[in-house]
Amino acid sequence: MKLVVKNLKKNFEKKEVLKDINFKFEKGKIYGLLGRNGAGKTTFFNCLNEDIEIDAGEFFIEDNGKQRKMESEDIGYVLSTPNVPEFLTAREFLKFFIDINKKRIKNEKTIDEYFDFMKIEKEDRDKLLKDYSHGMKNKMQMLVNIIANPNVLLLDEPLTSFDVVVAEEMKQMLREIKKDHIIIFSTHIMELALDLCDEIVILNKGILEEIDKNNLNNEQFKNKIIEALKEE
Amino acid sequence: MIETFITSFKLQNTYRTNSIIYSLKQLPLIKRILPNSLYKNKGLKIFAGIISILWEIINIFIGKVIYVATMIFMALSWYKTNQADTFIHLFVFLTLAGGILNTYMLNPTKDKYYAIILMNINAREYGLSNYYYQLIKLVVGFLPFTILFGMIAGVPLWIQISIPFFVLAIKLIVMNYMIYKFKNTNKATSENLPTKIVWSFVGVCLLLTYVLPFLGITINSTIFLCVLITAVILGMYSLIKIHHFKEYRKMYKQILTESNVYMQEKASGTQAIKDNSLKQIELDTKYTSNKTGFAYFHDLFVKRHRKILTEAVKKQSVVILVIIIAMIIGISVNDTFKSKTNEILLVYLPYFVFIMYLINRSSSVTQAMFMNCDHSMLTYRIYRTPKVILGIFKERLKTLITINLLPAFLIGGGLALLLYLSGGTDNPINYAILFVSIIAMSIFFSVHYLVMYYLLQPYNISTEMKSSTYKGVQGLTYIVSWYMIQIKMPIFGFGIATIVFCIAYSLISLFLAYKYAPKTFKLRI
Numbered sequence: 001m002k003l004v005v006k007n008l009k010k011n012f013e014k015k016e017v018l019k020d021i022n023f024k025f026e027k028g029k030i031y032g033l034l035g036r037n038g039a040g041k042t043t044f045f046n047c048l049n050e051d052i053e054i055d056a057g058e059f060f061i062e063d064n065g066k067q068r069k070m071e072s073e074d075i076g077y078v079l080s081t082p083n084v085p086e087f088l089t090a091r092e093f094l095k096f097f098i099d100i101n102k103k104r105i106k107n108e109k110t111i112d113e114y115f116d117f118m119k120i121e122k123e124d125r126d127k128l129l130k131d132y133s134h135g136m137k138n139k140m141q142m143l144v145n146i147i148a149n150p151n152v153l154l155l156d157e158p159l160t161s162f163d164v165v166v167a168e169e170m171k172q173m174l175r176e177i178k179k180d181h182i183i184i185f186s187t188h189i190m191e192l193a194l195d196l197c198d199e200i201v202i203l204n205k206g207i208l209e210e211i212d213k214n215n216l217n218n219e220q221f222k223n224k225i226i227e228a229l230k231e232e
Numbered sequence: 233m234i235e236t237f238i239t240s241f242k243l244q245n246t247y248r249t250n251s252i253i254y255s256l257k258q259l260p261l262i263k264r265i266l267p268n269s270l271y272k273n274k275g276l277k278i279f280a281g282i283i284s285i286l287w288e289i290i291n292i293f294i295g296k297v298i299y300v301a302t303m304i305f306m307a308l309s310w311y312k313t314n315q316a317d318t319f320i321h322l323f324v325f326l327t328l329a330g331g332i333l334n335t336y337m338l339n340p341t342k343d344k345y346y347a348i349i350l351m352n353i354n355a356r357e358y359g360l361s362n363y364y365y366q367l368i369k370l371v372v373g374f375l376p377f378t379i380l381f382g383m384i385a386g387v388p389l390w391i392q393i394s395i396p397f398f399v400l401a402i403k404l405i406v407m408n409y410m411i412y413k414f415k416n417t418n419k420a421t422s423e424n425l426p427t428k429i430v431w432s433f434v435g436v437c438l439l440l441t442y443v444l445p446f447l448g449i450t451i452n453s454t455i456f457l458c459v460l461i462t463a464v465i466l467g468m469y470s471l472i473k474i475h476h477f478k479e480y481r482k483m484y485k486q487i488l489t490e491s492n493v494y495m496q497e498k499a500s501g502t503q504a505i506k507d508n509s510l511k512q513i514e515l516d517t518k519y520t521s522n523k524t525g526f527a528y529f530h531d532l533f534v535k536r537h538r539k540i541l542t543e544a545v546k547k548q549s550v551v552i553l554v555i556i557i558a559m560i561i562g563i564s565v566n567d568t569f570k571s572k573t574n575e576i577l578l579v580y581l582p583y584f585v586f587i588m589y590l591i592n593r594s595s596s597v598t599q600a601m602f603m604n605c606d607h608s609m610l611t612y613r614i615y616r617t618p619k620v621i622l623g624i625f626k627e628r629l630k631t632l633i634t635i636n637l638l639p640a641f642l643i644g645g646g647l648a649l650l651l652y653l654s655g656g657t658d659n660p661i662n663y664a665i666l667f668v669s670i671i672a673m674s675i676f677f678s679v680h681y682l683v684m685y686y687l688l689q690p691y692n693i694s695t696e697m698k699s700s701t702y703k704g705v706q707g708l709t710y711i712v713s714w715y716m717i718q719i720k721m722p723i724f725g726f727g728i729a730t731i732v733f734c735i736a737y738s739l740i741s742l743f744l745a746y747k748y749a750p751k752t753f754k755l756r757i
Contacts, residue, residue, distance in 0.1 A: 013267050049613060054757050072617040083608035083693075087536040088529075092520075099525040100620055148614050 001027040001063045003048075003070070003152050003182050005037035005208075008057035010040075010047055017043050019206030021057065025182045027151070030174060032197030033186040036229055039203045040084065041186045045154045049077045061151065070152070073104060076145035080157035086130035090140055093129060119169055120142045134157065135161045141160045143182050146177060155185045159192060171196050189220060202228050234675060236354060237361035243351075244343050247285075249280040305381045311445040314452075319385040321393055321450035322441055323378075324459060329437035332401040332430055333534040336366040337424040338410060340492040345653040348484050355481035360474075367403065371396045398460050401467030408470030411477050422485045422492040504563035526623035533605055534631055540600055541593070541635055546589055548639045556646035563654050574654035577647060578662075579725045581669065584643070589674040591639055594632050594681035595706070601628065602691050610755045611693070618750035625686060625749060631741075632678040640674030657723070665727035672734035680709065683741040686749040692756040699756070 007059075008021040017040040025031055035041045036155060046052045048059060048070075060067050061074060084092060094111050109117070115125050118139055129137065138161050145153060174183060174196065184201075187193050189226045200211045202225065211228055213221050253276065256265050304322045311318050336358060344362075347353045374396035382392035414420045423426070426434070444450065451459070520534035521528050534541055563570045609615045644667040651657060651666060684706075690699035697703070719726075 013269075046757060051754065072613045075613045077611065077613060079611055083611045085605050085608050087604050088532060091427070092528075092532060096525070096529045097614075099528065101614065144612065148612075 001061060001151060003059065003184070004062050004067075005048075005059040006057055008047065008059060009051070009055045010043055011055055016206050018047065021206075021208045022063075023201070023208050023210075025152075025184060027182050028179050030065040030178050030183040030185055030196055032193035032200045033184055033203060034188075034190070034200060034225065034229065035186075035195055035203035040206065042156060043201055044203060044208075045077060045156055045184075045186065048152070048154060049075060061209045073148075074151045074153070076148055076150035077154045078141055078145050078156065078158045078161065079139075082134065082141040082161075084129045084132070084137050084140050086128065089126050089128055090115070090132070091125050093140065094144065094147070097147055101148050105147065106149065114143060114147060117130065117165070117173075135166065135223075136161065138162065139166070139170075150181070153184070155183065157185070157187055158185070160189075190225065194218060194222065200225060204229060204231060233357045233361050236357035237365065238360055240343070240362060241354065242345050243347060245281060245284050246344070248284040249277055252280040252283060255355050265568055292369045292373040293376070297377050297407070300377040300381050305385070307442065308385060313445045313448060313450050316386040316388070317450040317452045319382060319387050319444050320395075320453065321389060321445060322327035324398070324456065325437050325441035327399050327402050329434045329441070331406040332433060333423065333426065335403065335410060335423055337407055337485060338420065339365050340422045340424060340487050340489075342493055344484065345488045345490075345493040348481070349488050355484050356478065357527075359480045361483065363407075363474075367400055367593075370403070371400055374399060378519040391453060391456060394460055398463055401460075401463040401470075404467040404474065405463065408473045411474060411483075414479075414483055417666070420486045422487050424492065475689065478720070526620065530624055533601070537597075537600060537604070540596060541631070543636045544593060545638055549642055552639055552642045552646065556650065559646075559650055560653060563650065570654050573650060574656075577651045577654065577666075578657065578723060579720040581666065581723050581730075582716040582721055584647075584670060585673060585716040586713045587643070588640070588670065588677060589709065592636055592674065592677035592681070594636065594678050596631060598681055598685040601685070602689075603695060606689075606694070607691065607695055607755075610624060610689075610753070616754055620730050621686075621750050621753050623744060625682070625745065629679070629682055630683055633675055636674045636678050637671065640671050644668070644670035659724060661721045664732075665731070666723055669727040669730040669734075672731045676734040679738045679741055683745045686745050686753050689753050689756065699722060 003025040005021050005023045005025075008018055012019040013020060021044065033041055033044075033232070036189070043052070047054050059070060061070050088096070091111055094114060098105065098108065098111070114123070115122075120136070120139060120143075124132070124136065129140065132140065138158065158169055162170060174185075177183075178198075185197060199220075200209055200213075202211060207226070211225055212223075216224060256262060263378065303326060304319060307322060308315055308318055314320075344358070347358050348355045375393070378395040379389075379392045382395070383389075410420070487628050519532070521531040521535065559573065563573055577585040614620065636685050647670065648663045648667045657663070686701065688705070690697045690702035692698045
């Protein structure tokens with residue numbers, strides 16, 4: 001399965017934020033999306049998530065050679081600022097999510113198994129989400145997006161609010177689930193991108209391009225990425 | 233200090249200008265034509281700048297004239313006491329109340345927040361220079377009207393002229409007291425959050441202002457002279473103290489917190505409303521639900537928001553019940569009251585559109601739905617699938633209609649009962665129409681607010697209200713409901729028309745919601 005983006009354009013008034021995006025994202029890989037501040041990474045995600053209208057172009061799912069529209073169920077979007085319904089407890093939130101995704105969940109587990117998977121402590125499971133810390137809310141957001149089991153997972157700077165231990169656990173978790181998903185991961189942290197992602201894609205001047213690692217070692221690859229990002 | 237003042241004045245003017253341009257850009261249709269580069273358009277900047285300065289000048293006088301005319305001058309006609317003395321009396325006591333409620337200095341405005349907290353301008357220079365400016369505006373603004381209205385009331389000229397300076401002196405004394413308190417306790421509070429003691433003081437002042445003249449007691453020019461001299465001496469002493477106080481920065485750090493500052497803009501949402509909405513969640517996790525899916529989710533929302541949903545409605549119902557019982561007692565003991573009530577009930581049904589508008593909870597409930605629920609849930613794409621959106625919409629519709637129905641039943645039933653007890657009507661069908669049309673109005677407002685919320689979803693992810701269309705619809709709802717007050721129509725005609733309209737409106741809008749909400753119900757970017 002692939003997510004195909006063709007000639008995607010998005011302008012804000014006269015400013016061309018996304019000029020002409022052409023790319024095929026494949027299942028089983030984590031794509032590291034790098035770009036300078038204001039390059040349009042979030043705009044790109046917002047377009048794919050249909051939060052904003054695109055000005056031209058298209059994107060769709062290609063499955064076994066067949067093209068189809070990307071539906072709401074196909075996409076999960078984890079924002080950098082976590083948003084969870086604060087009037088529910090973590091357990092209630094999960095129950096609701098499992099209820100509405102019943103048909104899509106393969107091998108449904110119990111709620112506590114999901115908590116265990118995300119390493120959320122027993123004493124936190126029945127607390128109102130309103131009293132969760134930033135990092136804990138982020139974990140919950142990630143967890144429900146994984147449970148919903150979307151084909152495409154967009155992650156916008158998701159690991160920055162985690163402490164080092166949790167960040168390691170999350171990376172491990174993403175590696176475990178990547179075989180069933182197309183994961184696009186935006187970040188400013190080069191080390192994280194190199195460590196976790198299978199492909200590095202940079203968004204510069206409204207164009208998306210893949211940076212080939214070829215036979216470069218990490219240091220050389222890093223320099224190549226920085227050069228590409230600096231290009232005017 | 234003058235330099236700081238000029239900088240702050242320019243700063244204030246700049247964002248006032250930008251706000252004018254921003255509001256222009258919020259208007260439907262016009263916003264499509266106007267580009268962002270508008271903010272650097274010189275001609276427009278000058279135009280908006282002139283409006284902003286004109287506003288500043290008008291602002292000096294407008295509040296003062298309204299204040300003197302309504303709170304003092306118009307009140308004179310209630311009393312039989314000497315008009316000039318009463319004028320002085322009202323002014324002196326109102327000034328005491330106003331002095332403690334509004335010091336200028338301790339008001340957490342956005343101007344101060346931007347300048348002192350965000351831009352790090354010297355707090356003492358900023359605070360003092362703006363304070364003096366406010367005080368000058370106060371005297372200049374009051375003077376023409378204390379002279380004008382004072383003259384009409386027959387107040388001696390020296391008092392007409394000295395009243396604004398009396399107000400000035402009181403402001404200074406209160407401010408000096410606040411600084412004295414801060415020095416001793418190290419605690420400063422925003423004047424927009426008055427304590428119970430302050431409210432009690434203001435209450436006593438108001439009682440003394442308006443009740444004493446009824447008893448024939450007022451102060452006179454001689455007493456005023458003594459009060460004035462004392463106030464001026466203390467005021468001058470206070471001015472020196474205020475001017476030499478050093479720790480404005482420390483004081484402002486406590487007052488200019490984000491929640492204090494943004495409490496001011498109630499209309500535009502932002503953090504304060506968000507904070508306030510969060511407070512409405514009841515911590516108690518003992519309320520659970522046996523349902524599943526949307527029903528489960530919604531059921532928990534209702535149970536955790538009992539304060540603004542069911543409990544608010546219960547309180548309303550008690551008030552309505554008390555009014556109805558009072559009316560029944562009135563009818564049974566007084567014949568004039570009885571016939572008057574009957575007369576009013578037969579033609580004042582349109583008035584109840586406004587009452588039903590006022591008591592309907594849906595507007596604040598949809599706001600809480602957004603702040604505490606949809607704001608976060610709409611970021612999940614699965615929540616935006618048609619099935620989920622419409623499933624939750626249905627649950628919400630049921631709840632909104634049901635909770636608003638309780639007071640509607642009481643009002644509808646109560647009105648029909650009052651009509652019967654007060655002498656009845658020629659046409660018995662009027663009882664039914666009265667009852668059903670009140671119920672129809674209640675359902676109409678519930679459907680209206682919910683459908684508008686789903687079709688226009690006006691908020692963005694920072695919980696700011698971004699849709700001018702939504703604000704327009706809200707305004708229009710108010711104007712139409714208010715307009716109904718003026719209409720007098722027989723129950724039969726108006727009632728039937730209302731029922732037909734409410735049914736048709738509800739059906740059409742529900743159809744639109746089902747058709748379009750899956751597309752329109754999302755976060756604004």
